[in-house]
Amino acid sequence: MSYPRLLAVFFRVSVMGELAYRINFFVQLFQSVLELATAVAGLAVIFSHTSTLGGWRPDEVLALVGIYILVGGIIGFVIQPGMEQLIASVRTGTLDFTLTKPEDAQLLVSIQQVEIWKLIDIILGSAVLVTALLRLGGKMGMHQAAEFTVILLAGTVIIYSFWLILATLSFWFVRVENILMIFQSMYEAGRWPVSLYPGWLRFALTFIVPVAFATTVPAEALTGRMNGVTLAGAIAMALVLFVISRVFWRLGLRHYTGTSA
Secondary structure, eight states: OOHHHHHHHHHHHHHHHHGGGTHHHHHHHHHHHHHHHHHHHHHHHHHTTOSOBTTBOHHHHHHHHHHHHHHHHHIIIIIHHHHHHHHHHHHHTTHHHHHTSSSOHHHHHHHSOOOGGGHHHHHHHHHHHHHHHHHTTSOOOHHHHHHHHHHHHHHHHHHHHHHHHHHHGGGTOSOOHHHHHHHHHHHGGGGSOGGGSOHHHHHIIIIISOOTTTTHHHHHHHTTOOOHHHHHHHHHHHHHHHHHHHHHHHHHHHTOOGGGO
């Protein structure tokens, strides 16, 4: 079975489960709208005192906020739930059931849990991004759009690989959830251009916890700030980190004892 078909199956199962608790939709909608309103209000306050922020104009930062919400929605939609479920299944030994299936185990654990209401963040983030582009003049050529798409995909792969590496640590350590919380805290910094932060923090957000590749770098592609070196570097990092996460995952499986422990 192909990846899209598998994802469709898990999505359908998640929809059936979530429809039993429809209040979650309104809770997620309230949280998402509140987060968006807070972010926009913060921008309004800052840009009421200055015309640029580290060389970024208001609409350019608004585009960054849209990407931040969009990518955050993707993480919450499929990446985070799957990794959290992986950690739980390693701890309880129920990963055995996944490993006995004919499909690739990494693929299955990556899409086994879907939070359908996070689609709200994806929709809101996309709407904010489109609004920002319209305010910027909507003059985005095919080349710029292609760069943005490639960078966004590379950033998503980087974030997924990073999450998989963190989740795979559960094969050796009992409590890994705290490490995931650290990533979530660091991701909050992605709502602002990383160039605004001190050098040490900018390095950390780029190469240690690669938030910049998911938010700032795609925004740079939209605003004409990105060069070919950054594009090539993002693609290379996505490929390297994906391979590392795959190798680390297979190494972790060798240390998995399952319910036999």
